[in-house]
Amino acid sequence: MSEPAASPFDTDVLIAGGGLAGATLALALSRRLPHRRVTVVEAYPLATDATPDAYQPSYDARSTALAWGSRLIYDDLDLWPQLAGRAMPIRHIHVSDRGRFGATRLAAEEHGQDALGYVVDNRLMGLALMQALAERPQVHWRAPARVMDVTPRPSGVSATLDTNGNSATMTAQCVVVADGGRSGLRERLGFRADTRDYGQHALIANVSTRQPHAGTAYERFTDAGPMALLPRGRPGAAACDSALVWTLNDHDLEQVLAGSDADRLALLQARFGWRQGRFTRIGECSHYPLKLTTVPEAVRPGMVLVGNAAHTLHPVAGQGFNLALRGLMGLVEQFEKADTAGTPLGHLGVLQAYQDEHRRDWQETVRFSDSLIQVFGARSRTLAAARDAGLVGLDLVPGARRWFARRAMGLGRFTRGIGDER
Numbered sequence: 001m002s003e004p005a006a007s008p009f010d011t012d013v014l015i016a017g018g019g020l021a022g023a024t025l026a027l028a029l030s031r032r033l034p035h036r037r038v039t040v041v042e043a044y045p046l047a048t049d050a051t052p053d054a055y056q057p058s059y060d061a062r063s064t065a066l067a068w069g070s071r072l073i074y075d076d077l078d079l080w081p082q083l084a085g086r087a088m089p090i091r092h093i094h095v096s097d098r099g100r101f102g103a104t105r106l107a108a109e110e111h112g113q114d115a116l117g118y119v120v121d122n123r124l125m126g127l128a129l130m131q132a133l134a135e136r137p138q139v140h141w142r143a144p145a146r147v148m149d150v151t152p153r154p155s156g157v158s159a160t161l162d163t164n165g166n167s168a169t170m171t172a173q174c175v176v177v178a179d180g181g182r183s184g185l186r187e188r189l190g191f192r193a194d195t196r197d198y199g200q201h202a203l204i205a206n207v208s209t210r211q212p213h214a215g216t217a218y219e220r221f222t223d224a225g226p227m228a229l230l231p232r233g234r235p236g237a238a239a240c241d242s243a244l245v246w247t248l249n250d251h252d253l254e255q256v257l258a259g260s261d262a263d264r265l266a267l268l269q270a271r272f273g274w275r276q277g278r279f280t281r282i283g284e285c286s287h288y289p290l291k292l293t294t295v296p297e298a299v300r301p302g303m304v305l306v307g308n309a310a311h312t313l314h315p316v317a318g319q320g321f322n323l324a325l326r327g328l329m330g331l332v333e334q335f336e337k338a339d340t341a342g343t344p345l346g347h348l349g350v351l352q353a354y355q356d357e358h359r360r361d362w363q364e365t366v367r368f369s370d371s372l373i374q375v376f377g378a379r380s381r382t383l384a385a386a387r388d389a390g391l392v393g394l395d396l397v398p399g400a401r402r403w404f405a406r407r408a409m410g411l412g413r414f415t416r417g418i419g420d421e422r
């Protein structure tokens with residue numbers, strides 16, 4: 001049932017943060033519940049074609065490995081056509097342990113798919129999202145502006161906004177907190193977050209290799225930490241560009257940052273090895289501290305945390321945003337049910353149903369990516385032998401490989417029709 005014309009609220013859903021999660025949620029809501037009003041508050045000026053230099057942190061120089069399941073979600077939101085021409089298909093994933101014999105290989109064709117996933121530049125995803133949202137009249141932006149606080153009120157919430165030092169309030173049925181991994185709102189609102197510091201940083205750079213990558217993504221575990229090399233470029237082209245995610249401790253990060261490009265390439269070659277031939281170029285490097293953060297109770301009346309504000313994972317397994325996306329679709333599904341039943345969107349029962357549904361997915365995904373880091377990060381010889389056995393086992397046992405592949409492909413209940421349920 002739709003909200004009556006004289007709604008006591010300024011907007012139906014207020015999204016705090018217009019990054020990958022917040023903007024995708026706005027798009028999904030505008031398509032599934034087109035009669036509902038959505039307001040997105042974003043701290044930075046919006047990056048659009050007209051403002052190519054505008055900086056929004058979610059849409060920086062990183063690339064994201066979108067799992068096959070995420071592609072299906074973006075297909076459903078009609079965003080995939082804007083991404084497809086620049087999304088490099090991952091045809092193979094090669095997981096290996098540097099210096100040891102264990103390795104496993106996944107191939108899309110074994111699973112009857114064109115690709116196990118796709119690599120898309122975050123900046124391109126940002127532009128596609130902004131363009132799609134510009135055509136949705138029910139979505140309003142407040143940017144640059146910050147949500148500073150949220151207080152409950154009958155059947156909804158009231159949010160305090162800061163726009164260039166000017167304070168204003170806005171009421172909504174529900175506030176969705178999508179302000180990222182260092183979520184200031186989560187802290188201000190007193191949500192408990194469990195955080196474990198990995199004591200490492202992810203160094204990100206675009207690199208080139210002499211050998212074309214042929215659509216192969218590498219996850220490589222080394223004594224000094226895991227690294228991933230994701231194939232970039234336009235589909236169909238013989239591309240030699242990849243996105244590097246390189247985990248480093250404080251000391252090694254300093255060393256890499258202090259060196260010249262030639263020094264960095266030499267260190268990278270020594271760490272990664274020669275599977276992809278010689279590294280010939282390394283672009284601008286940026287780095288992020290690595291933490292595992294989860295929020296056991298991410299809902300309250302009128303408030304729900306999503307995306308990195310709800311769970312921040314180690315990036316090497318490429319699961320963080322894919323998990324977020326599945327959660328967003330679960331939330332939209334609960335909003336649709338509430339809408340049909342005439343229940344306020346921020347009703348605790350609605351948000352609790354979302355949380356109960358999403359909990360199993362985030363717990364399993366956290367366990368999967370965290371166990372990769374724990375087991376493969378370990379230096380002990382017994383564990384090293386065990387992980388060789390694990391990788392070889394994965395390679396030899398079809399059931400185990402299928403399980404691993406399903407996680408890598410991000411399959412679940414929002415991607416029915418392309419495989420069995422988890």
Ligand SMILES: Cc1cc2nc3c(=O)[nH]c(=O)nc-3n(C[C@H](O)[C@H](O)[C@H](O)COP(=O)(O)OP(=O)(O)OC[C@H]3O[C@@H](n4cnc5c(N)ncnc54)[C@H](O)[C@@H]3O)c2cc1C
Nearest residue numbers: 017019020021043058065147179180307308315320321322
């Ligand atoms: C190095 C690296 C590589 C990764 N690779 C992958 C990958 O390959 N695959 C994958 O699935 N995931 C990957 N991830 C995870 C993925 O990047 C995140 O899951 C995703 O960016 C989360 O988006 P978000 O919108 O929740 O948060 P963010 O991207 O942090 O966006 C938050 C937004 O909120 C805004 N904001 C902050 N505070 C406020 C406020 N008070 N009011 C209003 N707006 C506010 C910010 O300006 C920002 O735009 C990677 C992460 C890292 C760090």
